[in-house]
Amino acid sequence: MMFPKKISPKKLLNRFVYPAVIVAMALALWQYPRWFGPELPSYGKAERETVAREFRAAWVATVANIDWPSKPDLPVEQQQQEAIALLDKVAAANMNAVIFQVRPQADALYASELEPWSFYLSGEQGKAPEPFYDPLAFWIEQAHQRGLELHAWVNPYRAHHTQGGPVSEHSIVNKKSELVVRLANGMYWMEPTHEDTIAHSLAVITDIVQRYDIDGIHYDDYFYPYPSYNQGAPFPDSESFQAYQQQGGQLELSDWRREAVNRFVKDIYKEVKRLKPHVKVGISPFGIWRPNHPETIAGFDQHEKLYADARLWLNQGWLDYFTPQLYWNINRIEQSYPILLAWWQGENHLRRHLWPGLSSNQVATNEGTDEIINQILFNRALLQEQTGQVFWNVKTVSENPKFAELLKETVFYNQALVPASPWLDSTRPLAPEVRHQSTPNRLTISWQPLGDEAASRWLLYYQTDGKWRYKIFTGDVLKHDFNQQDEITAVAVVAVDRNGLESDRIDHQIAHRP
Structure with a gap:
């Protein structure tokens, strides 16, 4: 009776295991859309200058x-x-x-x-x-x-x-x-x-x-x-x-x-x-x-x-x-x-x-x-x-x-x-009084509510690199600190009432800092 020659572990890997792994990987890549669904596209993102x-x-x-x-x-x-x-x-x-x-x-x-x-x-x-x-x-x-x-x-x-x-x-x-x-x-x-x-x-x-x-x-x-x-x-x-x-x-x-x-x-x-x-x-x-x-x-x-x-x-x-x-x-x-x-x-x-x-x-x-x-x-x-x-x-x-x-x-x-519901209320809130204070490391924007209606949200616009951006804060927040490295050149704070109506927007220029 003839017996096959003994194959070393290294030859076994090279001759059988590695090719099988490669075939399996190729099959997986070929079937990826069927098994796992298509890859997600690159959706990108759109920056906004208004809320x-x-x-x-x-x-x-x-x-x-x-x-x-x-x-x-x-x-x-x-x-x-x-x-x-x-x-x-x-x-x-x-x-x-x-x-x-x-x-x-x-x-x-x-x-x-x-x-x-x-x-x-x-x-x-x-x-x-x-x-x-x-x-x-x-x-x-x-x-x-x-x-x-x-x-x-x-x-x-x-x-x-x-x-x-x-x-x-x-x-x-x-x-x-x-x-x-x-x-x-x-x-x-x-x-x-x-x-x-x-x-x-x-x-x-x-x-x-x-x-x-x-x-x-x-x-x-x-x-x-x-x-x-x-x-x-x-x-x-x-x-x-x-x-x-x-x-x-x-x-x-x-x-x-x-x-x-x-x-x-x-x-x-x-x-x-x-x-x-x-x-x-x-x-x-x-x-x-x-x-x-x-x-x-x-x-x-x-x-x-x-x-x-x-x-x-x-x-x-x-x-x-x-x-x-x-x-x-x-x-x-x-x-x-x-x-x-x-x-x-x-x-x-x-x-x-x-x-x-x-x-x-x-x-x-x-x-x-x-x-x-x-x-x-x-x-x-x-x-x-x-x-x-x-x-x-x-x-x-x-x-x-x-x-x-x-x-x-x-x-x-x-x-x-949240989008406003103008059929519920048409009275816009008053814009707040806005101040700013600069230190070598920080720019502090603060605002004081005006009028009887409490703001539900505050909308803080800030301009940097020639573009406007914004942040939304809850009604209890009355200031925000920026790092001076942000180079803020202008700001505006808008009051938003509970119905989503906005106050006037008044832009405030920030003097260039040395």
């Missing part, structure tokens, strides 16, 4: 502990640390708002006499944090310290979620059982047509507006539940509809349901503006109003399935900003992102803010990242100086440092103010 206006927000979901807190029984200190870390990452990416869910299942992430403490805080509905603190107040304070708006996000009709623990004695399911129905998937839902449902949810929202220093009230696409929640069966409100008909009601079932939701939307806007006109009201409905609107669009019909006439709300201006959930890509013909956004803008007769929701969790891949960057650029092209978007969800930046850094180095390179 950018753009709503840069993310949803922070508390239902099922999606975003915060990471689980329902964390110590208070850890809850707060998680909130601070999340807000730090949002601010570091040059974003300017968070939409924080405070009412996930007819319970509260704040001190409320109307609804119980949320299960998602302690794992026990009705149990206050120990040691006590108010999460909503804490989030507002921490967000405002970082120059971020905080919008309180409420779910108007969901009474209990399948991941919300047991139905407690404190739950509205037991406290006001006449308002609530059970769905096939185990969720409980308040009947939107019931007068007491409308009154209760409206009372919850107005309570938040009255007692908390929020910048906005926000509610999402859960009006009537999606059909799958009840396994395709009709929403269980037949008894209420029969009672309505027996009392002489003339509307058909679909119109009756829609009318109740429309009234609720209208009443929320009216009440919020009565209490605090500066608090913005935002709605984030499903991204398609109805199939064939525009003609090439196909998909779910929220008008007939969720009984949400979102086009009417936008047409009537029962909101300050409109955030359709446009979770489709640019090149998806039947649900094309740009076609849908342009259609909604065509329906925006009163020129309210149109800040679409983006499916930003796809930034886990290079291909998804490129899609989201392109959508942001398309928004700017269509919406111009009133542009904006909301990321679903905050993990886009809080758990993806690569994308967060990309944002800050490209499309969010410049800080941005």
Whole structure:
């Protein structure tokens, strides 16, 4: 029997291992686009000499502990640390708002006499944090310290979620059982047509507006539940509809349901503006109003399935900003992102803010990242100086440092103010009194507010190398130091009120220093 000659380890590497490695590397490079997605292009960055206006927000979901807190029984200190870390990452990416869910299942992430403490805080509905603190107040304070708006996000009709623990004695399911129905998937839902449902949810929202220093009230696409929640069966409100008909009601079932939701939307806007006109009201409905609107669009019909006439709300201006959930890509013909956004803008007769929701969790891949960057650029092209978007969800930046850094180095390179809402207020603040003081190593710019209205932000323009640049500060900041090496030749400080209106800009020349 013949045996092969023994091969030395070196020859083995040279003859078999190294060639195999080279082939594998070549195959990987050839298949890279298929396996990992295309490489990201070099997006570049555009420096600005005037302030950018753009709503840069993310949803922070508390239902099922999606975003915060990471689980329902964390110590208070850890809850707060998680909130601070999340807000730090949002601010570091040059974003300017968070939409924080405070009412996930007819319970509260704040001190409320109307609804119980949320299960998602302690794992026990009705149990206050120990040691006590108010999460909503804490989030507002921490967000405002970082120059971020905080919008309180409420779910108007969901009474209990399948991941919300047991139905407690404190739950509205037991406290006001006449308002609530059970769905096939185990969720409980308040009947939107019931007068007491409308009154209760409206009372919850107005309570938040009255007692908390929020910048906005926000509610999402859960009006009537999606059909799958009840396994395709009709929403269980037949008894209420029969009672309505027996009392002489003339509307058909679909119109009756829609009318109740429309009234609720209208009443929320009216009440919020009565209490605090500066608090913005935002709605984030499903991204398609109805199939064939525009003609090439196909998909779910929220008008007939969720009984949400979102086009009417936008047409009537029962909101300050409109955030359709446009979770489709640019090149998806039947649900094309740009076609849908342009259609909604065509329906925006009163020129309210149109800040679409983006499916930003796809930034886990290079291909998804490129899609989201392109959508942001398309928004700017269509919406111009009133542009904006909301990321679903905050993990886009809080758990993806690569994308967060990309944002800050490209499309969010410049800080941005939230676009103003001139229909809420037309009185501009007064410009501050500005002074400067020079030392051999430092130039100090200070300013003194004028007028009765407190500034929400300060906009500091400074000229160096013949170009203007700017910085945005919170309203409590009244000075800024420059290193003398910066060679600042002129400055201007602009007051920005809570509605985003700017004072006059008065440029101040800085004498050349030896």
